[in-house]
Amino acid sequence: MSDKDPEATRANRPVLELHVPEPRYRPGDTPDFSNLVIPAAGSAPRPDPSAAAARTHPLATDLVRVLGDDDQAHGPWDPKVDPDILRKMLKDMVTVRVFDDRMYRAQRQGKTSFYMKCTGEEAVAIAAAAALDRDDMHFPSYRQQGLLIARGYPLTTMMCQIYSNAGDPLKGRQLPIMYSDKAHGFFSISGNLGTQFPQAVGWAMAAAIKGDHRIAMGWIGDGATAEGDFHSAMTFAAVYNVPVILAVVNNQWAISSFSGIAGAERATFAQRAVGYGIASLRVDGNDALAVYAAIKWASERARANDGPTMIEFFTYRAEGHSTSDDPTGYRPASEAKAWPLGDPVERLKAHLIALGEWDEVRHSALAAQSDVEVRAAQKVAEKLGILPQQGKDNIESMFEDVYAEVPWHIAEQRAAALAEAKDK
Ligand SMILES: Cc1ncc(C[n+]2csc(CCOP(=O)(O)OP(=O)(O)O)c2C)c(N)n1
Ligand SMILES: [Mg+2]
Incomplete structure (x- = not known):
């Protein structure tokens, strides 16, 4: 084991940092896509569809x-x-x-x-x-x-x-x-x-x-x-x-x-x-x-x-x-x-x-x-x-088409929703 101070041995290392990608152009810039490599039409080879x-x-x-x-x-x-x-x-x-x-x-x-x-x-x-x-x-x-x-x-x-x-x-x-x-x-x-x-x-x-x-x-x-x-x-x-x-x-x-x-x-x-x-x-x-x-x-x-x-x-x-x-x-x-x-x-x-x-x-x-x-x-x-x-005139449809047999707690919610709609 080295008895050197670990901090000292790391002193010359770069400080770690992340790269956050940024688009080349932002509002107000003039976009230039000439860096994109666009091969000529017809230049790409076509392997057989069964190729590896x-x-x-x-x-x-x-x-x-x-x-x-x-x-x-x-x-x-x-x-x-x-x-x-x-x-x-x-x-x-x-x-x-x-x-x-x-x-x-x-x-x-x-x-x-x-x-x-x-x-x-x-x-x-x-x-x-x-x-x-x-x-x-x-x-x-x-x-x-x-x-x-x-x-x-x-x-x-x-x-x-x-x-x-x-x-x-x-x-x-x-x-x-x-x-x-x-x-x-x-x-x-x-x-x-x-x-x-x-x-x-x-x-x-x-x-x-x-x-x-x-x-x-x-x-x-x-x-x-x-x-x-x-x-x-x-x-x-x-x-x-x-x-x-x-x-x-x-x-x-x-x-x-x-x-x-x-x-x-x-x-x-x-x-x-x-x-x-x-x-x-x-x-x-x-x-x-x-x-x-x-x-x-x-x-x-x-x-x-x-x-x-x-x-x-x-x-x-x-x-x-x-x-x-x-x-x-x-x-x-x-x-x-x-x-x-x-x-x-x-x-x-x-x-x-x-x-x-x-x-x-x-x-x-x-x-x-x-x-x-x-x-x-x-x-x-x-x-x-x-x-x-589209109003709330068809509340019942909210409860349809999900369960073949409506579970009791959903049935309760449906009844409550319909009762509330009636009161309004
Ligand atoms: C799992 C998930 N995360 C985030 C969203 C929010 N969201 C909706 S569209 C979208 C952008 C998707 O971009 P892209 O996959 O490039 O498709 P594009 O809209 O360009 O066709 C995001 C982040 C979402 N709907 N689902
Ligand atoms: Mg996209």
Whole structure:
């Protein structure tokens, strides 16, 4: 044992300190994304969907891109989609954008308490709906409304849920926008972030145990990857070779926290799959063709029992987190415009025009048609009521649909609540 003073031997060591990540730009700054490495469209290799997971791992730091600056499709990931499917995707993306704008406005008009847009991220959910089968099950977060719209769920029913009115199939029990529809392969949205991953893995395990043919896709954001649920799900997915697709929508922000707070300064989100031995793709989320191709690839892999895939969709949340958020308080207002991967709707439109399959006149007609459809749906929904009109006239419904046989203490509470309502 040394008889030296322990304090003296430590004297030259640096004082321990922590690093608290800070975004590069704050309000008032001029954002410059020229530091981002954006590979040319078509440059990423495409391994066979049955390849060993390790073969995909170089793609965890690459970026799968198909649509080039010339608006043409390039390289081995070009999914060679029929123009009819591309036009349907474009229509759905435009409808999502119109729907978002109308519902945002409805919240501002006091017709509902809350709304969340997916502006700038439309390609991710719309291409996923096109790439997977109708009966595969999605475990979405609150920014994949495009899945329901693309699968033909009635816009009016979505709005009734947002207004918590008489047409709301969830009877006002979920926060506005937290839809649920088993028949459309859309699992109930959970407000507890991160749960979508273990739920998707569990559902896909059950599908395999039952000898089913359906696969699952789980959705979380960059921020939610910091939850423990992310890691439990990845472990189960890897260990049991689960037929699941795990999507991380990296839109750079988690409310006012930038992606660095969830670890993006150290590694890409796609790289996290490497440590689990899970196949991994990092994809330009504003490129509808690349998104479609990546999900098709992962679905082929899952359906052939070749294993799970984690996909990072690299995109940008172009507007506020929700109607309760004001992003001008924490990021430059010009950041969305400066985002180098462009706008997903404009990119798909330009591609169809470059193919000779679309033009401005048809596009204006499509936008007008989406507008008419959304307005018509809103008219019907508002006839069934808006949120502030919802009174306490249906207290009994609060106690329904939970227990097959109502336990005595719940029955007591129901009786007390009804008696109190009668007295008022
Ligand atoms: C377990 C949990 N923690 C915190 C919250 C509050 N919260 C709601 S949305 C959000 C940000 C999520 O960001 P991200 O995962 O990047 O998804 P995005 O909103 O960008 O789509 C937070 C912190 C929550 N709903 N659940
Ligand atoms: Mg985010």
